[in-house]
Amino acid sequence: MAQDDAIEARSSRKVYGTGPEAVxxxxxxxxxxxxxxxxxxxxxSGCGKTTLLRMIAGFETxxxxxxxxxxxxxxxxxxxxxxxxxxxxxxxxxPHLSVRRNVGFGLQxxxxxxxxxxxxxxxxxxxxxxxxMADRKPTQLSGGQQQRVxxxxxxxxxxxxxxxxxxxxxxxxxxxxxxxxELKRLQHELGITFxxxxxxxxxxxxxxxxIGVMSAGRxxxxxxxxxxxxxxxxxxxADFIGETNFLPAEVSGGVATIAGGIAIPVDAGxxxxxxxIAIRPEHVRILPQDAGAAMRGTIAETTYFGxxxxxxxxxxxxxxxxxxxxxxxxxxxxxxxxxxxxxxxxPGAVQVLED
Amino acid sequence: MSAREDGQARRDARNTWLLSAPALFILTFAAxxxxxxxxxxxxxxxxxxxxxxxxxxxDAWVGTVLSKDIFDGTYSLADAHLTIFxxxxxxxxxxxxxxxxxxxxxxxxxATRSPRMRTAxxxxxxxxxxxxxxxxxxxxxxxIRNEGLLNTFLLYLGxxxxxxLIIYSDFAVFLGMTYVYLPLMVLxxxxxxxxxxxxxxxxxYDLYASRWQVLRRVILPIVRPGIVAGSILVFIPALGAYVxxxxxxxxxxxxxxxxxxxxxxxxxxWPLGAALSVLLLVIVAVALVFYVRITSRESSNG
Ligand SMILES: Nc1ncnc2c1ncn2[C@@H]1O[C@H](COP(=O)(O)OP(=O)(O)OP(=O)(O)O)[C@@H](O)[C@H]1O
Ligand SMILES: [Mg+2]
Numbered sequence: 001m002a003q004d005d006a007i008e009a010r011s012s013r014k015v016y017g018t019g020p021e022a023v024x025x026x027x028x029x030x031x032x033x034x035x036x037x038x039x040x041x042x043x044x045s046g047c048g049k050t051t052l053l054r055m056i057a058g059f060e061t062x063x064x065x066x067x068x069x070x071x072x073x074x075x076x077x078x079x080x081x082x083x084x085x086x087x088x089x090x091x092x093x094x095p096h097l098s099v100r101r102n103v104g105f106g107l108q109x110x111x112x113x114x115x116x117x118x119x120x121x122x123x124x125x126x127x128x129x130x131x132x133m134a135d136r137k138p139t140q141l142s143g144g145q146q147q148r149v150x151x152x153x154x155x156x157x158x159x160x161x162x163x164x165x166x167x168x169x170x171x172x173x174x175x176x177x178x179x180x181x182e183l184k185r186l187q188h189e190l191g192i193t194f195x196x197x198x199x200x201x202x203x204x205x206x207x208x209x210x211i212g213v214m215s216a217g218r219x220x221x222x223x224x225x226x227x228x229x230x231x232x233x234x235x236x237x238a239d240f241i242g243e244t245n246f247l248p249a250e251v252s253g254g255v256a257t258i259a260g261g262i263a264i265p266v267d268a269g270x271x272x273x274x275x276x277i278a279i280r281p282e283h284v285r286i287l288p289q290d291a292g293a294a295m296r297g298t299i300a301e302t303t304y305f306g307x308x309x310x311x312x313x314x315x316x317x318x319x320x321x322x323x324x325x326x327x328x329x330x331x332x333x334x335x336x337x338x339x340x341x342x343x344x345x346x347p348g349a350v351q352v353l354e355d
Numbered sequence: 356m357s358a359r360e361d362g363q364a365r366r367d368a369r370n371t372w373l374l375s376a377p378a379l380f381i382l383t384f385a386a387x388x389x390x391x392x393x394x395x396x397x398x399x400x401x402x403x404x405x406x407x408x409x410x411x412x413x414d415a416w417v418g419t420v421l422s423k424d425i426f427d428g429t430y431s432l433a434d435a436h437l438t439i440f441x442x443x444x445x446x447x448x449x450x451x452x453x454x455x456x457x458x459x460x461x462x463x464x465x466a467t468r469s470p471r472m473r474t475a476x477x478x479x480x481x482x483x484x485x486x487x488x489x490x491x492x493x494x495x496x497x498x499i500r501n502e503g504l505l506n507t508f509l510l511y512l513g514x515x516x517x518x519x520l521i522i523y524s525d526f527a528v529f530l531g532m533t534y535v536y537l538p539l540m541v542l543x544x545x546x547x548x549x550x551x552x553x554x555x556x557x558x559x560y561d562l563y564a565s566r567w568q569v570l571r572r573v574i575l576p577i578v579r580p581g582i583v584a585g586s587i588l589v590f591i592p593a594l595g596a597y598v599x600x601x602x603x604x605x606x607x608x609x610x611x612x613x614x615x616x617x618x619x620x621x622x623x624x625w626p627l628g629a630a631l632s633v634l635l636l637v638i639v640a641v642a643l644v645f646y647v648r649i650t651s652r653e654s655s656n657g
Contacts, residue, residue: 079560092558096576106562
C-alpha cells in the first residue's frame, strides 16, 4: 500500500442474500484511490458501483476483503465514525430543517461550537452559491439547488473523502454541464478526494483524473481517461467508452490481417494470434477513390449530426465500419450512399484487444 | 361588474350555503346542541329525583372544586373531587406515554416489513376492535384478579406465595387503558413512519449522528404528526374513560367519567354532572392547545 492512498479496497467481495437467490454484487475488487484525486467509477446499471461506494461509506459490510482509509483498516467502523461523506443520488435532505441547518448537521453532530458551525456553514453555502437560500426549507428549492445543498452539506464537515453517487443524473443537460464544472472547481479548490459514480461515459471522461471501469461486479480497468479511451483492455471497455469498430483479425509480427486479406500495421508488442482489433470512428478516414488509399469501400449510409456525419461503410473485403466524417475539416458534404471511396486508419490508432 | 356577473356571484354564494347545509346541520344538532344543553343544565338546580329544576344557580360550578359543610355552611376544597381529577389526568398521561413507548417500536417494525407481512400485522393490530370493549375489559379482569390466570400461574410456578393484588388499583386501570388504547397509538404512528424516507437515516448516520441522535434529530421530528395524532387519540378517550376504571378500578379508583355518571345516577345531581362534563371538555381543550404548541415549537428548533 502506498502512503498517498486515501482509500483502498482489498479483494472486496459483496454477496447479497443467501442460497440460490444470492447476488454477487462485487466480485473480488481491489482498488487504490489516491489522495486528492477525482476518481470515477463507471459502468452499466447493476454492475456494483453503488455497492462499492456504500462499502466505503460504511453502509455495507464486505462479505470478504477489507476497506482501508489512509492505510487504516476501517472495514468494521460504522459510517458516523468515518471521515467520509456522501452526496446521495436522491439528495436525502432533511425536510424538517432549513438549508442552513441541513448544511450544519454534520458539524452539529460532531459537537462543534456554534460559532464554528455558523462560519463553516456560511462558507459551504457561499461555495455552492446558495447564501441567500439559507433559511428556506429543502422543499422550497429547485432540483439543482437541492443538489447543491446536498453537496454543501457533505462538504461542510471537511471530510477526507467525498462520495458522489450519480449526483447529476436527475438534472437537465444544461444544469448538469454547469454542475460538472462546479464540482471540478470545488474539488480543485478543496483538494478533497472525490469518488464519483456515473454511468455516463462522457461525464467520466471530462471530469476524472482516473476512471475505474466496472462490469458485473468486477473492476475491468483503471486508468486516466486518455488511457482508457485509447488503450481499452478489452472489448467491453472499448465498447462502453465511446463508439468503436470491432474487426476480427489474425495478428502476427506487428500486422493484423482482416477479412479480404487487408493488412493493417499494429503495435509491435501486440498479442499474436486470432484477436479482435478496435478502431474508433474518428480514426477512420474517408478519402477520394483516387487518393491511393490502402483500402477501398462503399458508403452504406450517412447520418448527419451537425458538426459531423456518421458514415457506415463496407470495406471491399466484407468488413463493416463506422466512420466519423467531419464536414468542416474534410471539406464539403459526406459522400452519398453507394459512393466508392478510399479508406485509411490513423497510424497507431488500431488497438489489438486481449479478448 | 355587469348584472349577469353579479347574478352569477350571488348564485355561487347560495350554492355554497346549500352544499354545506347538511354539514352545518349535523354540527349544530350533534355537536353544538348537546354541549349547549350541558352548559345550560350546569347553571340550574338539581331536582329531588334527578333531572333539573329551572332555577338559576351556580352551586354546581362551585361544587366542582369546593364542598359546602352541611352544618356551618363554610366552603373547603373538595378533596375527593380533586383526587379524582388528578387521578384521571395522571393515568391518562401515563397511559399516553406508555402506549407511545410500546407503540412506536411496534409501528416501526410493521412499517419496515415486506408489504404482505405488513398487511397481516396491521390486520392483527385491528383484531381487538372486533370484540366489545366491555368483554375485553372483563377478560383483563379475569387475568389479573386475585384468583385469576396470572396469579394462579405464578403461584403454581412458585414465583410468589401470595396473589399479587393488581386488580382494583390505579395500576390495573393503567394496564387496562394501555391495552385498550394501544391500537389508537400504533395506527397513526404507522401512517407517519410509512411515509418516512428511510434514506434519511443513512444520510444522518453518514453525517456523524449516533443512533440516538438519528432517532432524536431526524426520525422523531419528521414523524411528529403521527405522534401528535396518536397522543390525542389516546389521551382524550383515556381522560373520559368509563368502562375500564369501572371494571378494573373497582368503586374506589374512580375517574372523571365514573364520577360524572355517578351524578346523573345515584348522586341525582344533574347540574353537577353537567358542570363536570363541561370542565372535562375545557381540560381537554387546554391540554391540546398546550401540547400542540410545545411539540411544534420543538420541531422548529430541532
Ligand atoms: N440490498 C440488496 N439486496 C439484494 N441485491 C442487491 C441489493 N443492493 C444491490 N443489489 C444487487 O447488486 C447488484 C449491484 O447493485 P448496485 O446498486 O451496486 O449497482 P449500480 O452499479 O449502482 O447500478 P445503477 O447504475 O443502476 O445504480 C445488482 O445486481 C443489484 O440488484
Ligand atoms: Mg447505483
